[in-house]
Amino acid sequence: MIDIVSKRYWFFAVSLLVILPGLYSLATAGLKLSIAFTSGSLLELRVNSVTNQTLAVADVRRIAGERISSDAVIQIGGADTIIIRSKPMKQDDKVALVVDLEAMYGKTTELSFETVGAEVSQEVTGAAVNAVILASLAILAWITVAFYRVPKPYRYGVAAIIAMLHDVAVVIGMASILGQLFNFEIDALFLTALLTVIGFSVHDTIVVFDRIRENVVRHRGMAYESIVNHSIVQTLDRSINTTLTVLLTLFALWLFGGITIRNFVLTLLLGIFSGSYSSIFNAAQILVAWESGEVGRFFRRLRGQATA
Amino acid sequence: MNQRSPRALIAVLLLAAAALWVDLDFSHGEWYKSLLFWRPAESRDLKVVLGLDLQGGQEVLLQPDPGPGQIIKSDDIVAAIVVITKRINALGVAEALIQKVGLDRIAVQLPGVKDPDQAIKTFGQTGLLEFIDTGEVSVPEGTLVTTTGFSGSADSGTPAASATSAPTTPATRAPTLSPTGAATTPLSGTTGVTATASVTPSAPLSPTLPLTQTPALGPYRTIMTGIHIESAQVGFDQTTNEPIVQFTLKSDGARIFADYTSKNVGRYLTIVLDKRVISSPRIQSAILQGSGQISGNFTRDSAESLSVQIRYGALPVPLKILSSRTVGPTLGQDSINKSLLAGLIGIGAVVIFMLLYYRLPGLLANLALILYGGLVFAIFKLLPVTLTLAGIAGFVLSIGMAVDANVLIFERMKEELRAGRSLRSAMRAGFERAWLSIRDSNISSLITCAILFWFGSNFGASIVAGFALTLAIGILVSLFTAIFVTRTLMNFVIDSELVKNLWWYGVGSSNEPGA
Numbered sequence: 031m032i033d034i035v036s037k038r039y040w041f042f043a044v045s046l047l048v049i050l051p052g053l054y055s056l057a058t059a060g061l062k063l064s065i066a067f068t069s070g071s072l073l074e075l076r077v078n079s080v081t082n083q084t085l086a087v088a089d090v091r092r093i094a095g096e097r098i099s100s101d102a103v104i105q106i107g108g109a110d111t112i113i114i115r116s117k118p119m120k121q122d123d124k125v126a127l128v129v130d131l132e133a134m135y136g137k138t139t140e141l142s143f144e145t146v147g148a149e150v151s152q153e154v155t156g157a158a159v160n161a162v163i164l165a166s167l168a169i170l171a172w173i174t175v176a177f178y179r180v181p182k183p184y185r186y187g188v189a190a191i192i193a194m195l196h197d198v199a200v201v202i203g204m205a206s207i208l209g210q211l212f213n214f215e216i217d218a219l220f221l222t223a224l225l226t227v228i229g230f231s232v233h234d235t236i237v238v239f240d241r242i243r244e245n246v247v248r249h250r251g252m253a254y255e256s257i258v259n260h261s262i263v264q265t266l267d268r269s270i271n272t273t274l275t276v277l278l279t280l281f282a283l284w285l286f287g288g289i290t291i292r293n294f295v296l297t298l299l300l301g302i303f304s305g306s307y308s309s310i311f312n313a314a315q316i317l318v319a320w321e322s323g324e325v326g327r328f329f330r331r332l333r334g335q336a337t338a
Numbered sequence: 339m340n341q342r343s344p345r346a347l348i349a350v351l352l353l354a355a356a357a358l359w360v361d362l363d364f365s366h367g368e369w370y371k372s373l374l375f376w377r378p379a380e381s382r383d384l385k386v387v388l389g390l391d392l393q394g395g396q397e398v399l400l401q402p403d404p405g406p407g408q409i410i411k412s413d414d415i416v417a418a419i420v421v422i423t424k425r426i427n428a429l430g431v432a433e434a435l436i437q438k439v440g441l442d443r444i445a446v447q448l449p450g451v452k453d454p455d456q457a458i459k460t461f462g463q464t465g466l467l468e469f470i471d472t473g474e475v476s477v478p479e480g481t482l483v484t485t486t487g488f489s490g491s492a493d494s495g496t497p498a499a500s501a502t503s504a505p506t507t508p509a510t511r512a513p514t515l516s517p518t519g520a521a522t523t524p525l526s527g528t529t530g531v532t533a534t535a536s537v538t539p540s541a542p543l544s545p546t547l548p549l550t551q552t553p554a555l556g557p558y559r560t561i562m563t564g565i566h567i568e569s570a571q572v573g574f575d576q577t578t579n580e581p582i583v584q585f586t587l588k589s590d591g592a593r594i595f596a597d598y599t600s601k602n603v604g605r606y607l608t609i610v611l612d613k614r615v616i617s618s619p620r621i622q623s624a625i626l627q628g629s630g631q632i633s634g635n636f637t638r639d640s641a642e643s644l645s646v647q648i649r650y651g652a653l654p655v656p657l658k659i660l661s662s663r664t665v666g667p668t669l670g671q672d673s674i675n676k677s678l679l680a681g682l683i684g685i686g687a688v689v690i691f692m693l694l695y696y697r698l699p700g701l702l703a704n705l706a707l708i709l710y711g712g713l714v715f716a717i718f719k720l721l722p723v724t725l726t727l728a729g730i731a732g733f734v735l736s737i738g739m740a741v742d743a744n745v746l747i748f749e750r751m752k753e754e755l756r757a758g759r760s761l762r763s764a765m766r767a768g769f770e771r772a773w774l775s776i777r778d779s780n781i782s783s784l785i786t787c788a789i790l791f792w793f794g795s796n797f798g799a800s801i802v803a804g805f806a807l808t809l810a811i812g813i814l815v816s817l818f819t820a821i822f823v824t825r826t827l828m829n830f831v832i833d834s835e836l837v838k839n840l841w842w843y844g845v846g847s848s849n850e851p852g853a
Contacts, residue, residue, distance in 0.1 A: 140666050142664060145663075165785070169785060232782045272745050275737075279687065282687060286683060291728070
């Protein structure tokens with residue numbers, strides 16, 4: 031049988047290797063927040079008539095500077111799409127801006143226009159944080175209830191939450207790095223993806239834990255470490271297959287789905303992959319480390335170093 | 339449920355037929371409408387409701403923006419919703435949704451609206467029309483003015499009811515206009531709608547609209563407001579052929595108008611909407627017929643918009659736009675095509691995978707998965723669930739997760755078969771032992787869905803709520819199809835001699851030990 035549990039520190043190290051750069055980026059550069067959290071306007075136009083004017087950021091910026099504000103962010107997408115981000119635009123100003131752009135480039139089609147005021151964006155941000163905290167607590171409570179027959183049931187809850195925080199850290203860290211590299215923005219859909227990842231991560235972890243729960247009863251007297259290893263190996267096929275089917279559908283969405291949900295799907299892909307990894311290589315191993323007193327020893331050593 | 343159970347199989351087949359019947363687009367007849375008792379009588383149909391991001395449209399979140407000293411009552415929000423609803427109906431937007439969100443916010447959803455800018459103008463403006471006395475001067479169009487108003491804003495009376503209620507108090511608020519009693523011609527008799535008011539559009543002092551914030555002029559005395567107007571419609575000026583707004587007055591309005599115009603010939607009667615001058619005509623002669631017209635620099639649309647605002651009265655309280663989102667129909671259609679394609683490819687990949695890896699059980703799981711798709715889509719139509727892009731993503735994701743329960747069961751079954759159990763008992767053990775972990779893991783997903791839904795519906799993030807709802811429906815239905823349907827199908831085929839070889843179950847290639 032494959033021995034996964036005894037190599038647990040290697041797997042923890044791999045996780046840290048992925049998480050630390052992300053967290054570093056998060057601490058130094060933060061996240062690129064969309065207007066849903068910072069307030070502002072996002073106008074997306076497609077130029078559909080043929081004029082001799084080619085789209086140039088400088089021209090659009092000059093026009094936008096006259097009508098809305100000079101610190102608007104202008105992007106040209108492809109040959110015919112203009113994206114303008116700014117502080118919240120007034121309706122009249124937007125209409126005037128579009129009129130001016132049409133004078134320059136000919137007829138345009140408004141693909142999308144979004145404005146979020148500061149009040150709403152603050153509420154959304156607050157609610158998002160609350161939603162994540164609330165989801166964690168509810169899941170912790172649920173696992174403790176579901177595992178009440180096993181000795182020390184709260185450990186299962188805590189281990190599942192740690193594995194879940196692992197996935198959250200992976201996703202947010204990657205989002206921060208992608209924000210630096212590719213202007214990846216955090217919007218309401220990102221939050222949705224994050225919460226889904228949380229759900230999936232716990233879902234996956236519980237399947238492994240369920241097997242441990244069963245084997246603990248069935249193989250009394252066997253070492254906890256080998257029971258856990260046994261359980262992981264027994265559920266390995268299922269873990270891989272389920273992840274594979276979910277990733278297959280997500281890949282299809284990523285390749286063929288609309289551009290508007292591409293970031294959403296990418297977030298899900300990263301998170302679900304991480305969720306499977308943590309449920310196989312981290313969650314159950316934390317239980318073993320805890321059971322064998324390694325966690326306590328680790329903290330004692332930390333404290334020892336602090337006092338020394 | 340150990341042996342073949344024809345009853346369960348018949349139930350599954352009936353369910354599949356019902357789902358197919360709901361899913362397919364054909365003329366369903368009328369009788370089914372009585373079955374959809376949970377939906378309002380006027381919207382009982384089996385259409386897919388597409389969200390704004392899929393069909394294009396506009397979503398606006400409004401909040402009262404009271405002037406100084408103005409207190410908002412909860413009645414005002416209700417009245418504002420009534421006024422907005424009437425205005426939107428007049429715009430001809432189908433399936434608009436106007437609802438109160440939270441304590442005092444109003445969410446307006448306009449699917450498929452063609453000109454979002456004009457729509458915002460029509461329903462978002464207060465729509466307080468005033469006729470003010472500007473004495474000897476013509477005020478340029480677009481100028482911001484202050485007025486004495488009827489107590490500052492339109493909060494006298496309920497404007498929403500203006501079409502039906504009898505004219506009330508405000509007549510007394512124009513003290514200088516002592517009613518002469520000289521009855522004007524009854525308005526019902528005016529047939530030729532045009533050419534009554536002395537509207538010669540004043541030549542604007544500056545050629546373009548002064549958009550700059552000049553300090554407001556005034557205050558000017560308000561002679562009359564939109565409350566006194568019975569009806570309004572768009573017409574065309576006979577000489578210039580420009581769009582104008584024609585109106586007829588209620589009897590008390592007609593009295594005020596007749597009285598005022600006959601005493602003030604030669605002076606200017608300026609027409610103001612939301613404190614901004616529309617036109618400032620000179621009174622050329624007394625207007626006794628109780629009807630008139632407003633001209634300004636109207637386009638067809640802006641004239642329509644003004645006439646709608648006049649017809650349905652002013653909002654009881656000014657509203658400000660908290661957030662708005664417009665999606666063009668091009669983008670929407672593009673998204674729906676792409677995600678449908680992605681969904682099909684996703685399902686196809688999962689079906690092939692299951693078939694290759696799990697063989698016979700995989701085939702049965704695929705049948706259950708197809709039924710799953712049909713059932714979920716039928717529920718989307720029946721409830722109905724508004725399908726958004728995120729909602730479709732939730733659905734596609736749930737396909738991947740829908741087979742999870744089956745994967746758990748089949749893996750367990752394989753283990754039991756390898757351990758030497760008979761087919762039947764391995765199957766029973768597979769379903770029984772997998773159930774606990776299916777239950778526990780799916781409940782944790784449902785908890786997340788509930789929190790997502792709460793988050794989405796309370797904070798105007800409707801995409802989030804849509805995603806949570808479709809995912810939750812997907813999880814619940816998949817529990818049913820992956821457990822009940824797969825087991826029923828399996829019960830039915832497992833005893834067949836054709837599939838005794840364990841190869842069919844993805845375990846080596848030997849025969850069942852007990853067989």
